[in-house]
Amino acid sequence: MQKRFLLILLISTSVFSHAQYKVNFTEKFKKANQGKYKIEINEVKELVQIMIAITASGLENDDMVEQKGTYYQDVIQHFKPFANEKIIQTFDSLLVESIYNYIFLTGNGISYDFKGNKLVKNNIFDFPATTISKIKITENPISTYKTAIEEFARKSNFRAFYKKHKPYYATIVSTYEKNANLGKQWKWLEKNFKTTQNSYTIFCSPLINSLNYTGDFENNNFKLIYMVLPPVDKLENLSARENELLNTRVMFTEIDHNYVKAPTLANQEAVNEYFKDRKKWTNEAIEGVSAYPNPVKVFDEYMTYAVFVLYCKDTYDEKDFQETKQSVISLMKERGFPKMQEFTDKLLKTRSEHPDKKIDDIYPEFLKQFVQ
Structure with missing residues (x-):
């Protein structure tokens, strides 16, 4: 299949960091979510994912849209007859203009809920996706195209489609809860880092493929970490433990951006000095490396x-640990990070010498090992 671009971008924490005032964490919300996590296939966000899937851009790009499986076939069969609707053409023009519009559209889906056939503003998420890197929008695109989106949902009978597939969505959520160990990861990270979080939400869709990212919202002394991820994989050629490790890795390496960020910034001067030789630390021939344009971004991806x-x-036991370590080293090399073996061995060595310290506190000694 022809691919216009490869979506392997892993956007760092605080993707929408300039939008913190665009959420409203009420006392009721805080009480209901403190210390908890949830996995959600949001209805309006799923509508936007489906609309993107039937654009010309979505149909020709199986990195942007997951095109395997029965669910995708159901989507195409049900919604492709509406692909010539004006709003679908508009969405396609936005995707052609910039791939970041994929995030601005889907990311703001959570700012509305259905009430009958109408979209009404969500009282928690007002305008959650305003800024990606240095790109900023000033109007919520769901608000801009609200009437046309409502009309598309009505014409295509989207709400009936969503209701019919609720049992399938429920299996995605339950599989996450059983196989991805979010609670265990959260507990380990807060034991080993100084950073703490109040709550986590995974926004999932069966149509998400390679574009996975994490960010945070902070309001009213409450911090919510969110992740945008595909469903948990269950590969037939892997054992149950191997599938667990694969899915844990996908989630963990998104979550821990939110913990690595603070100590990296606290040691930014050293990171910039020791990782300034980009040719050493990245393979520029690999597509996607450009998403990590400076020493801090490169270091954080390694970290x-x-x-x-x-x-x-x-x-895990020694066998699983060693196999996972080698698979991570191979994966990172394939992604354009050739020094993963050296980086990992140095971190393991430093940690073994200070097993009771927070990882934040071993940064200075760890970084000194990279002095030329």
């Missing part, structure tokens, strides 16, 4: 995966 290796060492 998030190396911390996952630490987690595996603490959590």
